[in-house]
Amino acid sequence: MNCGRARRLLWPDTGPREATPEVVAAREHAAGCDGCTHFLADMHRMAEEIGRRAPRPTAPAEVRNRLFQAIARVRIPSGGRARSSRLRPPAIAGIVALLVVGLSLLGYLGVRGGSPDRNDALGSIVEDRLRSQRGAGLASSDSAQVTEWLTERLPFAVQIPIFPEARLTGARVLVDSRRSGAVVEYLVGERVLSYYILPGDGPGLQGEIRLASTNGYHVASWHDSGLTHALVAALPESKLVELARYCIHQMMG
């Protein structure tokens, strides 16, 4: 019996062990070996000291509040078919990137009586970004669940369009200090398609689809009944227009 084997067999913290001949031999070895005796004492002492001296901070009140708010947000009355979870940071980053593109192109904060204020717009975007990092979205492929989730959180009704080639993945509420909007997310192949619904009339005639693009993203926007709608994706413009028409058609239906 060498020291390594004896120490392995007598390794502390594993609770009672069966007194097999090998364990008995290890105990006999350790009893006559200063190194092994010290080793076992050292292990016990290390464990005790680490346990005694490790810092034990308590959860700050604001952390507690945010955690319980997050739990409260996922209490969704549904049949349990769809999976609910907080959107992952990459998804949030993608939404924010698209939001920056979409809002700047749509002049979101310049609509309805307010004068366009770029600093105000950026402030709102930053505010939304900060909120989104701690806030919860809904990851779900169930359009009824997404509709219900958004309806609980928005002052206007939202209809979730169903696109033949797009898979619904979830939704999130956009919040700035004055109003709330929604982003519904889909996957078209491997590309994210974001459908924004924001209160206020955008530029152009009602129902007219307007196109814009920047940084590889295309935006197809239109307004109807006091809401601005926008589809944002790195898809060909013709595809986006086709999806926008599909969406308008479903709204009218």
Next chain:
Amino acid sequence: MTRRTQSARAFEEVFAEHLDALFRTALRLCRGNEADAEDLLQDSALRAYTSFEQLRDSSAARAWLFTILSRTHLNRVRSARRRTEATSTDLDESAFESALATWAPLRTPAEQVEQWELGEQLARALDELPDELRAAVWLVDVEGFTQREAAGMNDVPEGTIASRLFRARRQLRTALETPAREARIWRKQ
């Protein structure tokens, strides 16, 4: 009160009871970064909430919550590791025995550990440990879980936890040895 509401309240009570322990564990798993710890804890809380009905025995709630926290962290570490192509190096049994044989006891271990200052030095030394070792030593030595429980939480054999514990304690001792010696010299001056 609906069954769903009752279940939500029951979860919140269980979660609140263990929140401080979960928070400090998340904090240590995230090397003291409070924002990361909160993010990990929120992720874990939502996972736990959505699978709360799977918890049959309320007396197992603590281990159940820690298992979810540990595995959520583990998934993140594995995911990050895949991106950086780093690898983990657990000891096999013979390497573990060899390492055990080379452990040299301190001449005055009591004096040594007395020098560890108020946990902050220990916290820093813990944060410098590799993820797997830090998780093992925290769960067993600080939170008091058995090696078997920690093995289940980390989805590894019990022997692997034993080996990680040994390596963690060895590294902690090495990390704390120098400042302790310096403190003794300073005190004598």
